[in-house]
Amino acid sequence: MKLYKEAWFTPTFHELVLEIANLPPSKMPTRKMLAGLLTGWGNNHFAANLDYLEEVAKQAAKTPGPILECGSGLTTILLGLLAGRRGVEIWSLEHIPEWYTRVNTVLERYQISGVNLYLSPLQDFGGFCWYNPPFTSLPNNFRLVICDGPPSNQTPGGRYGLLPVLGQHLCDDALILLDDANREEEAEVLRRWTTESKVSVLLQEFSFGSFALVTYPSRVNEVEVNQ
Numbered sequence: 417m418k419l420y421k422e423a424w425f426t427p428t429f430h431e432l433v434l435e436i437a438n439l440p441p442s443k444m445p446t447r448k449m450l451a452g453l454l455t456g457w458g459n460n461h462f463a464a465n466l467d468y469l470e471e472v473a474k475q476a477a478k479t480p481g482p483i484l485e486c487g488s489g490l491t492t493i494l495l496g497l498l499a500g501r502r503g504v505e506i507w508s509l510e511h512i513p514e515w516y517t518r519v520n521t522v523l524e525r526y527q528i529s530g531v532n533l534y535l536s537p538l539q540d541f542g543g544f545c546w547y548n549p550p551f552t553s554l555p556n557n558f559r560l561v562i563c564d565g566p567p568s569n570q571t572p573g574g575r576y577g578l579l580p581v582l583g584q585h586l587c588d589d590a591l592i593l594l595d596d597a598n599r600e601e602e603a604e605v606l607r608r609w610t611t612e613s614k615v616s617v618l619l620q621e622f623s624f625g626s627f628a629l630v631t632y633p634s635r636v637n638e639v640e641v642n643q
Contacts, residue, residue, distance in 0.1 A: 429456025433526050436497045444477050445498075457490045467622045468595050471629075472562055473498055475593065479560040481505055484585070486547065486578060487565020488519040492531060495562065496523060500530020507554055509536040509547040511566060538566060546577025556585050561592040561632075568601035576605045579613050583632070590632040597628035606630070 432452045436445045450469050469491065476483070476495050481504030483495055488510040495506045508531060510516045516535045523531055532553075539548035547566065561578065568574030575594065579586075586592075596602050597619055606628060609615045618629040 428452055429458075432456060433493070433497065436494075437501070437526065437528075441502050442477070445473055450494075453490060453494070465595075465622075465625045467620070467625065468564075468593070468627045469494065471593060471620070471627065475560055475591065476504075479504065479591075481560065482507065482555050482558055483560045483562065484554075484558040484582065485509065485562040485564075486575065487563075487567075488515060488533060489564070491562050491564060492519050492533065493522055493526075493528060496528035496531040500528060504530060505555070506531045507558075508533045509549055509565075510534065511536055511538050511547060538571060540572075541577060541581060544573025544577050544580075545571050546573065546581050549582060554582070554585050557587040558582075558585055559587055559590055561586065561590060563592055564595040568596070568599065568605075574601045574605055576608055579609055579615075579632070583613065586632050588633065592628075592630035592632060594628040594630055596625065598626040602628075 432449055436449060439445060447466065447470060450473060451466055454466060454469065472491050473494055476498040479499060481499060483499055483504060483506045485492060485495060485506060485508040488508045492508050500506055510519065510533065513535060516533065520533055523533065534550055536547040536549050538545045563575055563578055566575065594602060594606070597606065598621060606617055609630065610617060614633050616631045620627050620629065
């Protein structure tokens with residue numbers, strides 16, 4: 417744990433968090449700042465790649481919210497710094513207790529506002545597993561979804577459960593940022609979403625990965641899930 421703490425709070429990460437927190441609300445952090453955050457965060461296996469992180473920052477800086485995040489991490493910190501300080505509320509779901517503690521520690525240390533971080537265990541919904549969210553605490557009009565969890569290689573159905581479980585909590589034309597869209601598991605998720613919920617998908621492919629901008633339509637095609 418001591419080694420983890422030293423990795424989290426390197427001077428570079430500390431300075432960059434404060435620098436971004438002091439940016440004017442309409443100003444985006446530079447790509448260099450975001451790259452520094454990635455390096456300082458120090459979790460190369462799970463941390464979002466730079467292109468995805470830049471898109472998260474772009475959307476967080478302008479969305480009227482509210483925001484849903486599936487899987488916490490560096491993006492949680494960035495959402496709080498760019499959207500939370502504008503009064504936009506963020507709801508973040510995390511199923512790993514150690515990861516929940518890590519992210520929550522950073523939020524508290526830097527007094528990052530607007531983030532509601534929930535420890536949400538994975539649940540079997542019949543045919544797929546997904547987070548067991550605090551249904552009664554969530555708004556019904558999410559405008560932006562950052563979808564980087566749960567881990568597809570460890571979860572039956574991967575990230576598919578977002579729409580059948582929480583589709584009713586998304587507003588019309590909500591934007592979903594789905595990371596790792598070029599992987600086989602995420603491609604299957606996009607295929608199912610497109611077939612069942614008639615979403616529109618715009619793929620963004622880069623040298624070191626890809627993500628999808630998914631626009632969610634009306635609620636008439638939702639798959640019902642017992643809550």
